[in-house]
Amino acid sequence: MTFIRSSALLKPEFLVTTHTSSQETSNTANVSTVINGSSITYEPYPGSNKVVYEISFYATNHNITQYGECAQYLKLEEYNGSIWSEISSTNRKNFGSESANAIQTSYFYVHLRYVLPAWSGSKQLRLTIAAAENDEKVVLHKINFFDGGNATSMFYNTSLLVYSI
Amino acid sequence: MTYKVDKLCIFQNTSHTSHQTINSTSYTEVSGSKCDLNNTEQRNMNLFYKFNFQCGQNPTSPYSDDHYLIHMKLQSSNDNFSSDINDIPGFKFNIAHDSAYAGSTAGHDYSIMSYTAFMILENFNKRYLRLVARAYDTTNFTGMLHGYTFFDGASSTYYYDTLLQIVEI
Numbered sequence: 001m002t003f004i005r006s007s008a009l010l011k012p013e014f015l016v017t018t019h020t021s022s023q024e025t026s027n028t029a030n031v032s033t034v035i036n037g038s039s040i041t042y043e044p045y046p047g048s049n050k051v052v053y054e055i056s057f058y059a060t061n062h063n064i065t066q067y068g069e070c071a072q073y074l075k076l077e078e079y080n081g082s083i084w085s086e087i088s089s090t091n092r093k094n095f096g097s098e099s100a101n102a103i104q105t106s107y108f109y110v111h112l113r114y115v116l117p118a119w120s121g122s123k124q125l126r127l128t129i130a131a132a133e134n135d136e137k138v139v140l141h142k143i144n145f146f147d148g149g150n151a152t153s154m155f156y157n158t159s160l161l162v163y164s165i
Numbered sequence: 166m167t168y169k170v171d172k173l174c175i176f177q178n179t180s181h182t183s184h185q186t187i188n189s190t191s192y193t194e195v196s197g198s199k200c201d202l203n204n205t206e207q208r209n210m211n212l213f214y215k216f217n218f219q220c221g222q223n224p225t226s227p228y229s230d231d232h233y234l235i236h237m238k239l240q241s242s243n244d245n246f247s248s249d250i251n252d253i254p255g256f257k258f259n260i261a262h263d264s265a266y267a268g269s270t271a272g273h274d275y276s277i278m279s280y281t282a283f284m285i286l287e288n289f290n291k292r293y294l295r296l297v298a299r300a301y302d303t304t305n306f307t308g309m310l311h312g313y314t315f316f317d318g319a320s321s322t323y324y325y326d327t328l329l330q331i332v333e334i
């Protein structure tokens with residue numbers, strides 16, 4: 001069924017990042033990296049109650065030895081004019097796995113959606129990622145295997161959408 | 166002067182009555198992922214394509230695999246994918262899962278995952294969109310979509326409704 005309406009989202013702003021290189025996160029535990037394509041400045045629609053921050057990106061477990069563990073945590077941050085800080089500890093996200101047997105299965109398609117209280121004026125937002133333990137970095141955006149073989153110079157676009165509700 | 170522009174907003178829920186096994190190296194359409202935007206005038210739109218579905222390791226595979234690697238691509242068309250079939254650049258990706266029981270069939274029920282493919286398209290002017298999928302190979306990396314064969318702690322077949330959203334932004 002199709003519905004046509006004048007406006008589905010309030011004041012949507014989006015960013016599609018076409019990557020031409022991979023991005024490695026830190027191999028040291030708890031050292032954060034800003035995910036390329038996750039930064040945006042947004043001012044909520046007047047009178048709105050919530051702001052939705054929604055993003056998808058692609059990651060590969062770099063610890064691809066057999067049973068190589070990979071645990072990542074992500075924080076959504078805001079800039080107050082002088083420093084970046086986590087918006088709320090209740091907004092933390094995780095993903096991870098072990099590379100149990102095959103390196104071809106060490107991939108993560110990540111889709112995250114945050115619903116935040118609205119604010120006044122414009123605000124800068126970004127998403128950071130860090131490994132839970134040493135030697136558990138991930139490689140972002142690059143696709144290593146596709147169409148049944150090795151892939152070279154193949155990257156997945158990061159999609160970021162922010163809107164008011 | 167005020168101009169009112171209607172924007173596209175599609176919600177398409179599909180109740181599946183069978184599982185879709187992905188065990189071929191040829192691309193096949195993911196059931197429930199195709200949509201007619203009815204964009205007959207080929208208007209340029211910014212939109213997002215969001216598709217929620219489930220995948221697990223193929224429990225019917227005769228091979229001793231316990232993982233899957235499924236290649237997926239977002240495609241567009243103006244003729245319902247009859248002859249006009251286009252891969253959309255930048256939106257090819259993999260879904261994959263492994264488990265400590267790899268090499269046996271003991272743990273394939275640990276591989277069940279739900280996914281939400283979320284992709285923003287800029288200046289899109291085609292009429293149809295869909296996802297297609299294939300397996301990395303036909304032996305050890307096959308998968309099964311839209312439900313599984315275990316539930317409530319026992320062997321029990323169930324089906325997972327897919328939800329497709331296409332919203333102009």
